[in-house]
Amino acid sequence: MNVVRNAVHNALRPALRSRPYATYVPPASLKEVGPGQRPWLSSRQPPESPNFYTGRAEYYDSLNDLETSIQHTRAALTSLQLLPLPAFARAAIPPAQHVWQTKQDIIQRMRMTLSTTRYRRLIKLLNQLDQYRRIADVAGVDVLTERIEGVLSVFEKPNKEAILAHGKKKPVAFDDYGRTYTIGRRKTSTARVWTIAVQRPPEEPVEEQNADGQTADEEVLPQMESTVVSAIEYIPPKPVKVTSTNIVINNRPLVEYFPQLADRERVILPFKIAGLVGAYNVFSIVRGGGSTGQSGAISLGIAKALAAHVPDVEPLLQKAKLLRRDPRMVERKKTNRRKARAAVRRPCFHRLRRY
Template sequence: MRRESRVERSTSDMAGGNRFYFPTKAPESPAFYTGRAAFMDTVDTLERAISHARRILSARQLLPVPDFARETFPATKPQWKGMGNMFNVVGTRMRPKNYKKITSLLNQLAECYNVAHVGDAPSVARATKNVLDMFGRVDAPIEDLEGQKKPVTIDDAGRAYARGRRKEASARVWVIPTKTTDNPSVVMDPEFFHEKILKSYRKITELPTTSVLINNVPLAQYFVNPADRERVLRPLKLTGLLGAFNVFALSRGGGTTGQSGAVAHGLAQALAAHVPEADLILRRALLIRRDPRVVERKKAGRAKARKKYTWVKR
């Protein structure tokens, strides 16, 4: 004889011996069992809106858009909400890859809006804009964008300020020319040092030197590992500007490798602002852009990210 569960016994007692069951309510969303119902519903809504807009625009022969017609599009760029503020719209927190998926769909829908706006399809433009306005601005002027990167400028004191990042570390870097060099760009010429020595017959120790302070500590004391010191000085050595600038940086977070890489990243951007001729050299050396490499996460069932446990026969 089958045993009654605790729920069945309680319900049978409540009904006076007549057994009954509580009806289960169907999930409100078809994506309930995915574990990310709010995110999947948002993706499904955007995909449906894109498909509907493209179908109408194709029927009116507005898609595909020829290249010469794209020049008539307004000089605007979509400005979407950040990953933190997108929580109020989607209803759930997102990882960076999920946020990238949402913004990719929004960019496709924004392109449909531009085609409908220029191609005289007001109904499609109005419907797509109502959807896009929930996630940000689709017609934000390019000069008013908050997300675009601001160029590195030089203040009245001759200092260039830039921010660098690497892994979990960040650095704020200030670069100022040394007092011994009136024109820093001339230091890139290898004959600069030879002419300076032959003309004035000064000692080698009187040549311009670079002073690097990390968190108000000299470079050699802050980074004990020679590889970290070389990483910081690499932008100066590649461009031949070693001795032309003094560097002061404030670094936070991460380890020595991350902090040295963050300082080098900010230093390269500041050098490109002081000496525009060095920008191409630094870009080819991949020093202007942030290094995207991070530590690979550990996998379940493995000792580390890729290391596996030793297989034992018995």
């Protein structure tokens, strides 16, 4: 083996000596030699980021940038005595209105696989930084707010304004007569509801009496008798009686359309919670479904109308969950089932008696 090794070494020795880096160059002479004239040195430059060798360099660079931004922002808010906030000040901060990019959008931008755990970690840092942005915005620190928005805009969807505008509820409009038109849905029922305030007649002024105890009309009547108008009898106007709230459904009264008490209570529940029983008249046209679905649809339409007429009662209706559509529906029937889950009862032939 030693003989073969020496023979190979002697054969390759001339080739090794012919290489440029095999010759010895003094270090002092390398000072005047440029980097392009050093073929024995590698031309590769060191990576810009220390996360280059992790396999997810862009992801960890983003995490490091967010953590650095959070640290600097927290230090700035603390120096301005805006952190920590008491409970009542934290409740006064406006709610978050961010639309982050989805997991697939970030994967497509970074061109790498991203697990759900890493995505949640990224979103957690973004939410914390957005909370600091809202604090700075309320406090009026515009410089800090603009810098944070520049960082958050990288991870938000480009059509953020359109998405937020689509989620907002359209305000209920009033017509020339002061009526509101709302729509309520429940199960397969749809109700169109028109709501108008009850018109109260103006109070009649109290007639003043003179020293003899006669009113102004009683003084005029004897004078009218001496003229041609004396033949016409004086008829005082009758006061107009105003009834309580009228709820008309498909041109039928509430009691006649919903004979069951539970359905009627469901319809007038928004009036009871808002304390506006007898203050508004309701005319509704409802289609589809049964009595439960129709009464729930009318109740939703009435609640929306009352929130538009009296904005002060909107928190009460919202807390009672009357301003949101009830999403519960009947589960569809399944194949080989009697209904959604109930199985078909089949006879047991082995138990039948043979006659």
